[in-house]
Amino acid sequence: MPILYRRLQEGDGYAYRCIHLESLKVFPDNFGTLYQDQVNVPILLFETFIETGSKDNFMIGAFAEGELIGIAGVRREERPKTRHRGEIVQVFVKPAFHGQKIGETLVRKVIDAAFLLPGVESLELSAVADNSAARRLYEKVGFETYGIRNGYFKSGGNYTDQRFMQLSKEKYLSGDPA
Secondary structure: OOEEEEEOOOOOHHHHHHHHHHHHHHOHHHOOOOHHHHOOOOOOHHHHHHHHOOOOEEEEEEEEOOEEEEEEEEEEOOOOOOOOEEEEEEEEEOHHHOOOOHHHHHHHHHHHHHHOOOOOOEEEEEEEOOOHHHHHHHHHOOOEEEEEEEEEEEEOOEEEEEEEEEEEHHHHHHOOOO
16 A cells, blocks of 8 residues: 655644544653643644644654554744754654554655755754664664653653654765764
8 A cells, every 4th residue: 555645734634633642542651742631732733833834843644545644743943043953753653554664754754854944954853762663763864862861751650761862964964874
């Protein structure tokens, strides 16, 4: 089955909302946001970005037979001194589609689109430190760990460490995997 990748646009906000909420249900430990908090928000931040066609804050979607099955987004820094940076957010592929390199393709497409934004020089992301599949994916496309923050999230009495990674435009465009 062919997978179509494209930037989410006006009219895709509801499909985005559904898959974002699904990601929080399916992998609650991999995201810093709680399903029960997000489900009650009338309009999610990225729904607004999608429906208004934000140039600096966007989602790339993967579609199978018209169904949104994966997402990866970019959120650009707003302050003048930090606008040269962006953050990759909300990477998720429905479990039924795992193992088909859809996540990798989404991440590569969102990196490409982010680095086309005038002035963006680097991208950052964070992932739960013990999520080895996410770490391998991000390292494969060129991200490097610059730190791990212990006890970054707390849920009940459990703490989760968070890995922080970055990728420079120069390194990415050079094709240097190291």
